[in-house]
Amino acid sequence: MRRRTQAGLVARSAERDLFRGNFDTSPDDGRHRFLFHVHGTAGVGKTRLVKEFEHLAREQGALTAYVDETAGSVPAVLEAVCRQFGAQGHRLKDLERLVATHHERRYEAEAAALAALDPAPDGTPSAGGMALARAGLAGLGLVPGVAPFTAVLDPEQLAHGADRLRSVLAARFRNHDDVRLVLDPESVLTPVLADELDALASDVPWIVLLLDTYERTGPFLDAWLHDLLTTDRYGALPDTVVVVTAGQHPADPARWGTFADFMTSLPLRPFTEAEARGLLAERGVTAEPVVAEALRLTGGLPVLLSTIAGTRPAGPEDVTDPSATAVERFLKWEQDPGRRLAALAGALPRLLDVDVFAVAADCDRDRAEELYTWVETLPFADRLGGRLRYHDIVRAPMLRLQRGRSPRGWNDGHTRLAQAFRRWREQTESGRDSGTLWLDDTWCELRLGELYHRICSDDPAAVSDTLRDLVEACDQGDVVAVRWIRMLEDAGRDVFVPGVSGWGGMLSDALASGGTQAVLDTLLEWAGHSSPSGPRRPEAGPSGSLRMRRRHARSRRDPAPAGAVGDWYTAEERDSSRSAYRVTRLTAAMPPPLLARIHRDRALAYASREDRAAAVTELGHALVLTPDDARTLALRGEYLRTAGRNAEAAADLERATTLDPADAYAWASLGATRLALRHPEGARTALDRALDLKPDYAWALVRRARVARELGDPEGRLAALDRAVAADPDSAWAHCERGDALRAADRDQESLDAYDRAVALDPGYASAYASRGVAHHRLGHLDEALADLDRALELNPSYAWARERRDTVVRDRVG
Template sequence: MGRARPSLQELIQRRENAGFVGRRRELDAFRDNFGLPPEEGRHHFVFHVHGHAGVGKTWLVRRLEQVARQEYGALTARVDETVGSVPEAMAAISAQFHRQGKEFTAFDRRLATYRQRRHEAESAPDPAERPGPSTGSMVAARTGLAGLGLVPGVGALAGAVDPVPLAEGTDRLRAALSSRFRDHKDVQLVLDPVEALTPLLVRELSEAAAAVPWLVLFFDTYERVGALLDPWLHTLLTSERLGRLPANTVLVLAGQTRLDPGRWGELADVVAELPLEPFTDAEARHLLTAKGITEEPVVREVLRLSGRLPVLVSTLAENPGTSGDLDDPSATAVERFLKWEPDPVRRAAALAGALPRRLNEDVFRAAVGEEAAGAGLFGWLRALPFVGGRTGSARYHDVVRAPMLRLQRTTSPQRWSEAHTRLAETFAGWRETAAGGLDPRDGWKLDAWSGPRLEEWYHLLCARPSAALPGALRDGIDACDAGPAVARRWAATLAEAGEDADSDEVRAWGRRLEGALRDERRRGIEAMGLLLARAGLDTAGRAAAHVVRGWHRRSVEENDAALEDFRRAIELDPEDVRAHFGCAAIHRLTGDFTAAMDALDRVDALEPGATWVQRERGETCRRAGRYEEALALLDPVIEADPGDHVALGSRGRIKAVLGRPREALADLDRAIALNGDYTWALVRRARVRSALGDTAGALDDLDRAEELAPDTPGTLGERGDVHRFAGHYEEAIAAYDRALALDPGYAWALGSRAMAHEGLGRRAQALADLARAVELNPGYAWAVAQRERLLNSPEGGRHDRPV
């Protein structure tokens, strides 16, 4: 049988490859890496292609993919800015492997379940009595909060503080999902799809890798998708928590900026940097020669207009004109891009299509007008050399879009303003459709709402920069409240609008806010400071900014400053519920329980009969040691809402302290049945199980807690106690050692380790630990008493649990 004829796509690809010039050094480095086994110290697992817009990163990535496939038999997948989340990136990888004959059956099945369950969750009515965000909005919000450690019972705060002040929104979401889905795994899948789906994908990749020499995963336009994918990819490379990647995997990242040294610095030895510069003169001339352009005046003009940027050299090479019109001093890059297009409708459409930041057919129609958006016009636009994107979306290359915007803004400022106003109105309509009655503060947590909102502000700022800026700044308060990722997108929108509208005021605000939001841990603290100092906010806006800054300061333990923010907000708006509750949360945290209850009284007056307020009262009494009063408050809350797992956990803890371990266990069992990821309750149940002699059950609980929140000192301290009370002193000391390595100032763990040392007859080491514990915390009465006991009783005594 004769060899099959190549497909049309293969022939097109061959022509593209034949036209590829330059980048020999980068191609050679990529090829050489396949000659080194993964175990070889010189082998690189990551290639990072980076350079400013127009230098040909995407062009090189496509060539590298062809090299990997055709020359080295690799399975490949390419991800770019068309994905909006980590699950979408995983889905794109699976789909592309499927086209190469490798089906990810188990992953695809679970992905389909996720999509269905998420759709059901977003469509579900809110079961809570108290008005608030819909289930759909909370589904979107929860993932971002979990990453910051702000979801009760998980993340960075787990085991360190009681989660009640942060619980309400996520608790309502989990309760809503638990009531809708019978399978806890489906609830967890919706709440944390990355954790649920990634191990399946990694397993499928490993099976595929066993049958081929290499797997190569490409991530293009990394300056856009890095914020989404960077933590995920870094975790895959540095930890086996989400699965073990096959050793014959190579990643290629391509973007405008360098990788974050704080995250990638530790991987410098396995990352090969491939910085790209514009073509050399020789490389650009080589490309023009390949296109049949050899007339020197034409070559010089193309080099001048393109700056030797590969995307512009390629675009201008398609129709470079003749030497007869190269001397025209008014020729511009934009005229060159469209010079070969004689149809005025198409020329106008290409210019109008540059106005939106991103395009699909609906946005394109809004940009050019329904009458002008004839059949096939969007398809024609997408085929232009400077328009990229896949699967229905498109984006102009930055180096082409910028001069197109400049031309329209300077040629007719009135038409410029009208066009952007029309686009702003279009996005506003789509936003209102997506809102479904959402409070704007909750809408920022939903991509279907926040995406159109950002585009609306972009176009308003382009149309009338000075007039739109105050509203955009005011809206940013709610954007910052929604989390760092949303806040950064808002700030970037201002910066881009300022650049494209050539507004110094808007541009400066955008850049200042981007700088203020750089430290993700501090969230919107500095951004709110900028707005309060310079934005000219009205009274309601100032109150809102103080509330948001107060809660963000609370998250980084700046308690005095947070309290001052809440008090200032109350002065501006005495009926602000979040401000009063913020005061209660800070007072409770600092031990001023009377003031906390007074603040909750004011919340209760503003929201009479709200069960969540009574729960907070009960939790405050628990923290104050007023256990019977706390029970009297929590019992009616649980009776009114049996699915309130936070209230159940709090009541369980109280019963344990009161010496009623069986009743405590029942409450904690119910809380964990409602929320299997409730880390705080898992740790408390482990303590109860240990007291009841169920060492294995206690360790199981702590294993699960560590899976949810690794390297938490409090959890490791509890593990030490479980082993110690079971007589496993060496295992106990190992756990305390790990806790103290994470937190050398952890006095409680020092006191506990002292008791384990005493159990092994190491009296000197026990006394040294107790001395250090008292030095760290002179008011630590239990440690003082144990030290006195050991000093006065050489034979030792009781091994009490520290308090």
């Protein structure tokens, strides 16, 4: 590897001299730059130049870290920096600890949010539960600027879920910073990074961060990097920090334009003739006819020049277009047929390590180790996050070659890889809660590898499974969703199905313009299931989809799906013998249960924005697709109940309990609905059924207590509430209800204890303060009563019952 790096130093001398000269200037010198942005099209040598920059920086004694697209978030970037700095003898111990804590806390918070805030009264995660969990965390004021989720639950459920979540987070997390570490990790991790880098500045002369494949990482890194380098939001960085970014596009002028004095843009173009000749000469290729032919065929692209130079051509007849049959020509002088086949097989996966290579090359571990060591020396095998990836300029023709030469071998190779990735994924899942897997980068990577190779092997269910996964990935947020969309783009391109690649591209555009909700909207629109209740994106009228597809096709030169419900690719593509992909309808790739799932997710999104009507409409669309889905019926029934449409709610819930008599959720919601309809006997029957199924069902026990109150059964009311607080001792709602029951039984002193417990669990619980104020008033504690009622009105100024009770206390004090 050292030989390859040194060989590249001949080229790009101007850029290298500019970068190296930066180390000869003082940070106070006006010529010093803290940011270099390398940009240019594929094949111009961006990654190689960045690697050369890293080599030059280390020659100057710099501490360096190289990060590429394998890091999918700011915490992942910081984790890579910690790992690489540590390998060079400089550990960022505080940052390492916080990054590890972030991974732990994120899982704990989302698991707690699911348990506390899911609209299903039995706590079972529903479709879109993770999205709701995040909305619930926002509703607690833990995510600034995000609307609360109060429409999802009625006030009692909201209080119940909110205080449960607060108590769970308080029990699990040491302080509020731990919550911020989950919800806004950049704000916690980055100041620690700045402090650690400041401390390192006394030990090393320079600190260099190199961020490659920035066209993919920039969407989540660029704003963060701008704040880190140009503001004091995260603290001051030492002046000896230099950052290099490399991507296909120039820096955003709106963000970076005012900092031209501190950054250098390095646009890369194909090598000039002089540079190309220098690279060839450094590799021993100097014969003029050979050089002329190499220049003609490569157009000066460094990757292709390196490929030709590596073949040591003796004459111009030995120089053929490397973009057409790159590996075949490169291996022309390789005598070992096993190596030639292994190099070709190594193109099948998107990323290579020894384990993946052994499966791709279909060889044993010892042979794989030997061949992999050799593949590492190939000029088009770029090192990426500790693994290898063939450069796209070379990998694409390699894939075309294998598909055309041996379609059966192509399918066998991808099938073998898909099975291996599935096996590794299942091993990762063993003994784990399925809810944790989406937070595990290793699991996601294995699942993506499995799906990618299934698509490439012509598995007819692969894209359907990919889209089903994508819906789930949207629940996890943009960072996870983009990985599934990117894989769909890659697979469509690599198996030469432009329509599929076009789908991925349009989904990527939707994600960039409107987030995961826009992705779900786009999927529904393509399948002909657009919802009139939902807000539409610009140009999303009757011809909007076609305009978007045409615009995307022009921009990417990649045909998009022909219609909203169309074939995977056009008739011309279908007739082409180059494509082994079967004709599959979009509707087959998105079966009714998947479309229904998307509608349920949209329902949760609307409910989180307090749009109950739209949420109910979306669930109606879901039920058209899956009319006998008991959980969807139960969820719509619960939303109808919280909207005050109790008769309609009861109809849905009755049907849900008929379809699934073992669903405690539906029975509990039906009991609450019957109570709202003034049918306490029926409510008692439904709630008793829920409690038969789930005896420690705290939500149902509180509702059962309310039924007992309506039936004039104070003993039954208290008994139910005693069970509720025993089942869920951290529920402020249950303790407050129990305080009300004790107060109704003239046990005011005991009720104070219950209210004390409620406000201790939830200091923002207005109802608990008001009720405790009334209990104090009954006991003659007028000052305490007034203080509690004032606090209740401070928390909820429109709380009429509390204001009436306060007026009574004031009159008694005056009297």
